[in-house]
Amino acid sequence: MKTFLPQPTNTTTMQQSFLVSLLSLASICSLAHAFLNPLNFQLQQQPIATSGFKLRYSDSHNVSAETIAELFHLHKSLIAIPSVTYEEAAIAFHLKKYLVSKGLTVDLQQIEPNRYNVLAYIGSNNETRTLLTTHIDTVPPYFAPYVSPDGLKIYGRSSCDAKGSISSQVTAFLDLVQSNDLQEGDMSLLFVVGEEKGGHGMEFFNAHSNYNYESVIFGEPTENKLGVGHKGGYAGVVNVTGVASHSGYPELGVDAVKILVEFLYHLQNTQLPYNELLGNTTVNVGLIEGGVAFNVVPAHASAGLFFRVAAGLDKIPAIIDDCIAKTSGGKEHIEFINNYPSSDPMFFDFEIPGFDSIVLGYGTDAMRLTKNINRKILYGPGSILVAHGANEFIETDSLIKAVDDYKKLIKYVL
Ligand SMILES: *[C@@H]1O[C@H](CO)[C@@H](O)[C@H](O)[C@H]1NC(C)=O
Ligand SMILES: *[C@@H]1O[C@H](CO)[C@@H](O)[C@H](O)[C@H]1NC(C)=O
Ligand SMILES: *[C@@H]1O[C@H](CO)[C@@H](O)[C@H](O)[C@H]1NC(C)=O
Ligand SMILES: *[C@@H]1O[C@H](CO)[C@@H](O)[C@H](O)[C@H]1NC(C)=O
Numbered sequence: 044m045k046t047f048l049p050q051p052t053n054t055t056t057m058q059q060s061f062l063v064s065l066l067s068l069a070s071i072c073s074l075a076h077a078f079l080n081p082l083n084f085q086l087q088q089q090p091i092a093t094s095g096f097k098l099r100y101s102d103s104h105n106v107s108a109e110t111i112a113e114l115f116h117l118h119k120s121l122i123a124i125p126s127v128t129y130e131e132a133a134i135a136f137h138l139k140k141y142l143v144s145k146g147l148t149v150d151l152q153q154i155e156p157n158r159y160n161v162l163a164y165i166g167s168n169n170e171t172r173t174l175l176t177t178h179i180d181t182v183p184p185y186f187a188p189y190v191s192p193d194g195l196k197i198y199g200r201s202s203c204d205a206k207g208s209i210s211s212q213v214t215a216f217l218d219l220v221q222s223n224d225l226q227e228g229d230m231s232l233l234f235v236v237g238e239e240k241g242g243h244g245m246e247f248f249n250a251h252s253n254y255n256y257e258s259v260i261f262g263e264p265t266e267n268k269l270g271v272g273h274k275g276g277y278a279g280v281v282n283v284t285g286v287a288s289h290s291g292y293p294e295l296g297v298d299a300v301k302i303l304v305e306f307l308y309h310l311q312n313t314q315l316p317y318n319e320l321l322g323n324t325t326v327n328v329g330l331i332e333g334g335v336a337f338n339v340v341p342a343h344a345s346a347g348l349f350f351r352v353a354a355g356l357d358k359i360p361a362i363i364d365d366c367i368a369k370t371s372g373g374k375e376h377i378e379f380i381n382n383y384p385s386s387d388p389m390f391f392d393f394e395i396p397g398f399d400s401i402v403l404g405y406g407t408d409a410m411r412l413t414k415n416i417n418r419k420i421l422y423g424p425g426s427i428l429v430a431h432g433a434n435e436f437i438e439t440d441s442l443i444k445a446v447d448d449y450k451k452l453i454k455y456v457l
Contacts, residue, residue: 099194100439106446110218114446115197115439117141118210122199125185128240134179135159138209138234145217147232154236154247161234162252165220166227170253173230173456175216175449177208177262177423178238178245178408182431191436198436203425207437207445208262209234211424215449224450229457238408245411258418258456260449261391261409264430267444268401270421271320272390275352276406277359279381280345281306283333287342296340300333302376303344309366310348316355321388321402324353356387386410391421395455398448403427420452 098115106114120141126134135158139149142163150169151159161179164171181201188199201207216232219225235244263270283303288296307328315324326348333344350359360381367373389410393400405427409419424445425437 096190096192097194098190098197098439100443104440104443104447106443110214110446111443114210114214114442117213118197118202118206118442119188121206121210122188122197122202126179126181126201127183127185128180128237129158131180131236132157132159135161135234135236138179142213142232146220152248152251154243158236158244160236160244160248162231164227164231165225165229168228169231170255171228171231172257173453174233174254174256174259175212175230175262175453176233176235176259176408177205177212178236179205179209179234180236180239180244181205182239186433195440196436196438197442198434200435203264203435203437204427204430205238205262205264205423207264207425207442208423211442211445212262212449215446215453218446219450219453224454225457230453235408242408242411245408249412249414254414256416258420259409259412259416260420260422260452260456261407262423263405263407263421264425264427265401265403265421265423266426267424267441267448268399268422269393269395270391270407271393271400271402272388273403273406274321274324275356275386275388275410277350277352277356277381277385278348278383279363279379280347281363282378282380283344283376284378285340285342285344285376287335288340290338290340293340296342297372297376298340299344299376300341302370302372303331303333303346306366306370306373306377307346309369310363313362313366315350315362316353316358318354318388320390321353324350324355324359326350352386352388354388356385389419392418393420395420395452397451398422418456420456422448422452
């Protein structure tokens with residue numbers, strides 16, 4: 044998930060390290076108990092210093108204990124491998140090895156040296172009807188997995204975003220293969236690099252793969268609900284050119300800051316396009332600069348604008364032109380430079396029986412798969428509110444529920 048909203052304040056480093064020491068101490072105390080429990084992280088192949096608590100979950104799931112154990116094992120092995128954007132090779136190789144060991148065919152799609160998308164499918168047909176996908180890269184900094192004292196939460200970078208999605212997608216897929224509900228040609232798994240920074244993995248896949256999917260299911264933290272949609276984006280710089288003069292004789296110059304301020308006033312007072320699901324389009328003036336000294340009439344001023352587009356992407360340039368026209372001296376002195384990529388708002392299929400829905404403030408790779416796809420669905424375990432934070436975690440129940448839900452969604456799209 045690429046965050047479009049401000050993140051909640053993180054725990055301070057001191058609190059964090061205090062918590063970790065507490066956990067290590069407590070983990071020694073619970074070691075005896077740990078050895079008796081087959082799901083404990085202590086017993087997995089890669090022991091982790093700060094873990095040691097018994098994982099617990101409610102008994103309301105329609106997923107077998109064996110499948111849950113496999114899910115936790117896969118999830119932990121994925122989080123244990125750091126995969127900050129641009130450093131995704133180790134996780135790609137690990138996933139390939141795991142999926143091949145489960146009998147799938149796996150292609151590594153090379154984006155650039157040491158960066159690979161992972162595409163897995165049954166048999167030899169790589170052009171399947173549907174696709175189940177998420178991303179393997181994470182935001183920095185890396186921190187290793189550990190379990191909360193009550194055993195209900197798994198912490199670690201990417202525990203939620205997006206290795207919660209990867210592990211539950213893979214587990215659901217393999218369960219359906221085992222029960223013969225998935226056949227060759229039905230569905231592929233795609234895990235891409237670079238979603239958190241630039242979207243290179245999905246852009247590359249979009250440009251270099253022949254695909255013709257009826258449906259695509261995207262995994263991102265949605266609190267086990269179906270994402271309704273998310274806003275698109277439009278960005279640019281308003282560049283105002285005036286004429287400098289002595290500040291005691293402003294009539295000799297043209298004040299670029301004054302023109303910019305008036306332009307921004309008109310922009311702030313314009314009703315931007317509205318959509319009933321996503322709300323208003325909004326504009327953020329995130330960068331502003333101008334002038335050279337207190338006593339010089341500024342010859343230059345600029346502002347960086349970022350529109351979060353709920354509707355009417357194509358109307359934004361005309362709205363800007365209109366604000367320029369309303370500004371005194373605007374047409375002569377203002378230039379709007381739009382050399383950033385823009386994107387339309389994205390809508391997902393969210394009216395599926397048995398699922399709740401959620402409106403999201405972040406963008407996804409869904410906007411980068413640009414060929415015709417009948418149905419796009421957004422669903423994943425974990426909450427966006429903790430996804431990029433220093434306390435990123437996922438609840439065991441959310442992770443397990445996602446396996447059951449992905450199975451339902453896969454059956455639904457097929
Ligand atoms: C539980 O899973 C089985 C096998 O996948 C399925 O037949 C059954 O309908 C599910 N039960 C519920 C309550 O979802
Ligand atoms: C499937 O393989 C063919 C041949 O290598 C390739 O041209 C095509 O792009 C692949 N399709 C996908 C979806 O990767
Ligand atoms: C803004 O205009 C000035 C000339 O006044 C020019 O030097 C500058 O490169 C422009 N900025 C952008 C971002 O184009
Ligand atoms: C959209 O903007 C209008 C005008 O500023 C405002 O009255 C309305 O409450 C906004 N709607 C939402 C959903 O924020």
